[in-house]
Amino acid sequence: MRSSRHARSAGAFIAIALTLTACTASPESGSTGEGTLTIYAGRNESLIGPLIEQFTDDTGIEVDVRYATSPELNALLLEEGERTPADVFFSQDAGALGSIASAGLTSTLPGELADLIPAGFTSDDGSWIGVTGRARVIAYDGDDLTSETVPDTVDALTAPEWSGRVAFAPGNASFQSFITALRVLEGEAAAAEWVNAIAANDPILTDNNLATLDLVNSGQADIGLINHYYWFERAAELGEENMRAQLEFLPGDPGGIVNVSGAAILKGAAGDADALAFVEYLVSEAAQRYFVEETFEYPLVPGIDAPEGLPALESLVNPELDLSDLESLEQTQRLLADAGLL
Amino acid sequence: MSHTRAVRPPRALLAAAVVACAVAAIPLAYLLVRVGAAGIEEVIAVFGRPRVPVLIANTVLLAASVTLTTVAIGVPSAFLLARARLRGRAVWTMLAALPLAVPSYLAAYGWLAALPWMQGFWAAWFVLTLVAVPYVTLPVAAALRAGTTGLDDVARTLGRGPLAAFRLGTWPQIRPAVLAGALLVCLYTLSDFGGVALFRYQVLTTAIQQAYGASFNRDYAAILATLLVLLAVAVVVGEQVARGRAARQFGAVTGPARQRRVRLRRWTVPALALLLVPPALAVAVPVTVLVVRLFEAQTLRAVDAVELGSAVANTVLLSASGAVVAILLALPIGILAARYRGRVVRAVETTGYLALGLPGIVVGLSLVFFSLAVVPVFYQTAFVLAFAYGVLFMPKAIGGIRSATAQVPTSLEDVSRTLGNGRTRTWWFVTARLARPGIAAAALLVTVTAMKELPATLLLRPTGTDTLATELWSRTDVSAYGAAAPYAVVLLMVAAIPAFLLSRARTGEFDEAVP
Structure with missing residues (x-):
């Protein structure tokens, strides 16, 4: 019968096509069997790919990496639950780690490993470990402003003179952890006052840090609240001398806190030596130096110098702040939502 | 002649359609689970947020204005392509299809790089209109080619002006195609993220x-996504109501397909401008910007030919498999909608369309949820990803299959049945054969869309498998635009192939088959 032949050929086409797809997958993948470490990486392949290759060269441990954004991987991990094929989650920010930790999907890291990173930059219960730091900074339009005329505190940005000139991404996790820091350092009332004042000061709302930086770089905004290392990524692309945006660090100000990227071992991989070896590798001296040199991030292991030209990590305030505290994050979001920013 | 049947649909067809419908409803079931987990208090709290009404208003405003503009540009463009005396018609038709190859995020990125002050509603409206016009132009041009100008002539003879004659004679023939195109544009705009976010x-x-x-609040995300589904339901039902009226008008159209072509004369320049400007703005501007970036960039790395080649192969194989899945799912729904009426048919068709109104990330997560629960063996394999493309884009095939089937007179099927052929045999030998160009066009439309898909691909792809869209994403994500440019250009070129074939797809074969 002809109809069933058509149906069969359609089925055969799909089967062949998809088998071919499996074959064309890059050689290091497609073998998610035992003995291969599976990492969900919310960080960019071009940034950490070389580091992971180095890990495999050094240890002989084969790695499958699944790249996507941290929020997507967080949603994926929550959906997969305990059936996840992932052994390690390497996240761009602490919130995503806190989210899977509070869903009970992480395993507890050994004490001697967790203690390597100073409090405030890592979890307080060993569910995940901080790996690198990114400072919140002001990016300003270097054609219109100078380091002297740029405020050195976010408090000044609510003044009428900055009306319509300040850009930020209210939906971004690192912006929100700055608001949380504001609440912790200056109190709920002061934080609410700042949020309402900035919302009333005609801010330029963006979708993410990179878009904020691009607005400043093209002269569409005078000031952008971003993470410092986006500037270095952009400068690597365009050349430092071509950067119209300049950075102002904010030592001592809640607007200048440090957000962290971090890693967790998932529950199913608890006790897995390869997974542990990878997390240990991320906080080894070699890897920490790699982050300093290649991604211009702050190393979190004490004793390793920050990238050149950046203020010391200790000069930036990080209140005893649990960056992965989701209840606190929820309060921050309510504050932003009430002000109409979210 | 009658194109629909008053009788109840055969059980096998209805069953197949219900299965396809159940597949299409996977994302909806997932949303119900998530919203249920959120609880009623959280749902109420969402509506208390001052921002939510603004979001809904913005969404509706954008979807409505993009839809109206694409119709305003697409219908006259289609008229020129099908009914004007035009030199190089094939080239113009190909140009009209070309914007389909441009992902909205790429068009938005290109325009923003060229004009950094672009932002807000107008920018989003402008770019989405540019990339969505072919959804109207192509089906309307196909309907015009298949139709007749005989009725216009009758109206002219009776003293009507050319426009009034067009409204009376041709408009009823193309109205279903206009509505189907507008529906796709509207759902596309509702669900688009990449083009809107950059502005x-x-x-x-x-x-x-x-x-x-x-x-990290997937319950809130699910509540917002449910709002999108409700908007999509309103749009789909609205289109069905409008089409219902159109179908009755169409019933009066009879006679042989006779076409008269219009001379453009002094309208030649504006006409050619209308055909040239949208594709030029949609394609040429982003490509130019990318190439300039390629030469400016300091992070220029040699393109790894193996990496690029495997990304091309994966993109083609996955999107083509996705198209096959989409067609298999859309066939029973499209045939049912073309041939039968009634509440069940309407419900099946509506459900089939809804996934298109949802952003890819929601559909992707729903299939993570579904495949882990039902076929864990296939989780994170190419099979689930192709299946996801099928679910996401089957709505793009339903309309095409429906109108292709509707054009085949039921009398031909009756003849075949009288000669002793069964229903299935009749369908394969009579209906499918005549509707084939329309079905092929639907498959091409799904293929080109799947090639550009990013969020669901990131969630569901086999670990380590890259497509052109994921390669592009991983480079633009760290603003390595120089390194991204070759991938963007190759993606445009690969996606231009199905777009090109689509512009050549004709529903006109039917005219020759039935003199």
């Missing part, structure tokens, strides 16, 4: 992305 225009999809991105 900082806040809509429901950008808020959904934020809910995942910062709140």
